[in-house]
Amino acid sequence: MPKAIWLLVIGMAINVTGASFLWPLNTIYISQELGQPLTIAGLVLMSNGAAGIIGNLIGGKLFDKIGGFRTIIMGLSITTSSAFILAMLHESFIAYVALLMGLGFGAGLMVPCMYAMAGAVWPEGGRKPFNAMYVAQNVGVATGAAIGGFLASLRFDFVFFGNGLMYVVFFIIVLFFFKDLQPKREAGTTTNVFEQGAVVENRKRFNALIVLCIGFLICWVAYTQWASTISVHTQNLGIPLSQYSLLWTINGGMIVFCQPFVKFFIVRWFTSLKAQIYVGIVIFSCAYLVLSKAEIFTAFLVAMIILTLGEMFVWPAIPTIAHQLAPEGKAGFYQGIVNSIGTGGRLIGPFFGGLLADIYGMSVLFYVLAAMFVIPIVTTALFDRKIEGQTFSRKKVESRAS
Template identity: 50%
Template sequence: MPRNIWLLIIGMAINVTGASFIWPLNTIYMHNELGESLAFAGVILMLNQGFAIVGNLIGGSLFDRWGGYKTILTGSSIAVVAATLLAFFHTITAYTLLLIVMGFGSGITRPAMFAMAGSVWPEGGRRAFNSIYVAQNLGVALGASIGGFVAAFSFGYIFIANAAIYILFFIYVFLTYKNMDTNTHTGYAGVKALNTKIKDKTAFRALLILSVGFFMCWIGYVQWQTTIASYTQDLGIPINQYSLLWTINGFLIVASQPILKIVTKKIEDPRKHIYIGNTIFILSFIVVLYAQSFTMFAVAMVILTIGEMLVWPAIPTLANQLAPKGRTGFYQGFINSVSTAGHMIGPLLGGFIVDQYHIEILFYILIGLFIIPYWTTYRYNKGLPAEKELHTS
């Protein structure tokens, strides 16, 4: 991989490590330390994700106008200010406002990282986006594990460590990313002169169709972090064993890359990755439907992880291929906002179904929802101009 991709990988891992310090502990802190209800905590986390969606869209558009360097610095500076203030102010009002601001700043940064990966290594195709995906998961694993260790001493240390990581990321970007914009950024002003409005409208319609299937995948996937987590507790599975499931997830994503590289070389079309990965998603939920022990949930998690390794990098790859010249950032911002929306809506939908009916009904509904991505993946690029047809790489 090019040197610039490695710089992006390191940066993404640092950034996500900081975010993962505090994210898994938000509900515990608001409920146990600040004395707020779980419902209140859920609303605040939903607002955090809602403002992250706004940040995704703004960050993608800023990339098209400013390039990745200025956009990432802008998003990270917002997150740094919020994280630093959070290290000193812990009242519920301050916590709520600063958590929302952090979500907004981080939302600006994420699509710019993906768009920059596609820009600095266009010939890499799926590999460019897969490298950022792996870096994200490495950051989640590091942040969650280190954060839990630090929180055992004091929650106050968590906020200090979180701020320190965000400051480190800002300095890292400032020192290493500036030259990446050279010869990789067209700028939206140049696009207007190219008269690509019709192409953009047609391509964006294709992106919308593709996004519907992506959203359905996230609605199902996020249940593992919410309703399925609660379900394992009802079955008497200890919380440390449930946490181990995510350790398995992170380990497989990193360790399986050599095997995944062989598979994606033989099957290059990202659409086929979605078809295969989506089928694997369905299989994982069929296993969960009958799971009663940790071993069965572990098997289901292994299956789910194989599916996500195929699907998650394929979607931004296709979005990058669809994007008209100079609109890469906006398309990455939009597709990132869809995944964030899945994080926001999925827990509410899953919780409502489980409360009103039974978790088995939720699993049947989710299996039904996973039928939709087959159609959207097949349909999204029908009718596109020849120059916008999918080119695998």
């Protein structure tokens, strides 16, 4: 990979490591330390997700307008200050909610910029730059979840301070190395979500992205249960917090070390982006069917392994398609849409899951989630029907992506 991609990968890994100190433990902290029910915990995470959606859309537009470097610095200033203030005021429920929103907004500004920068600095890389960023995120998840679980077992205060310190490290890296990663931008090509839908020549591409993202939203609604309802469910079953954190470590470790395994299947059988999404969605559904019967740690471990295999097919494919759909000068905007939809799933998921679990129980929740994966299969089949001269179901689309 080019040096620029390695810099982005390192930066993403450090950024996500810091965030992963906190996000897998949010629901546990809100419910057990702050004494709030699962539904309220879901609403709190919804507020964090809502702030993230706003940040994603603004961050994508700012990338197209002022560049990634300045936008990331802006986002880091917000996340770093929010993290350290949270470390001091985390015992106040109101302060916790407000500062969690600050973390969500700041992170939302940064992520679409980093994905857009990856596509811009290595345009000939196809799926590779987005897969590299995805792997970097999961290195951060594995490292951060393991360290965060350990710190939480000592004192929850250490989790909040650790989060802030990692943002400081990332801030330093951005200041020294990211300024030279600025891609060239065409003047006068920026737009917003309302204007984009009105541009006739780009409307079909934008509509295709929205259809694809409807399925992406469903995937994230299901996926986010692991950090919300499932985390509390494991505690209620008597599974130690350290073992729950280990699940995320295994998730991240698999994503890093099982890349040759996934590459083999992509090269041999699932070379198109659509095929990769179909396979991943079916695997996702199997994971939640396993969860419906899970009562011991081993069962949760099996479900996490299955889930991880599924996400390795789906998650890198979506931003790759968004990059290929994006008109000139709209790369940041399209990545902002993708990330805002993912954040929307993280927004809706905890409340949806918490409400369903409180009323009907966890087994019903898992069956509903497994059935919902029919929707992304349909949206994947339909999204590119009206895109002339480009299809995502042919092998040639991914011939260089492995």
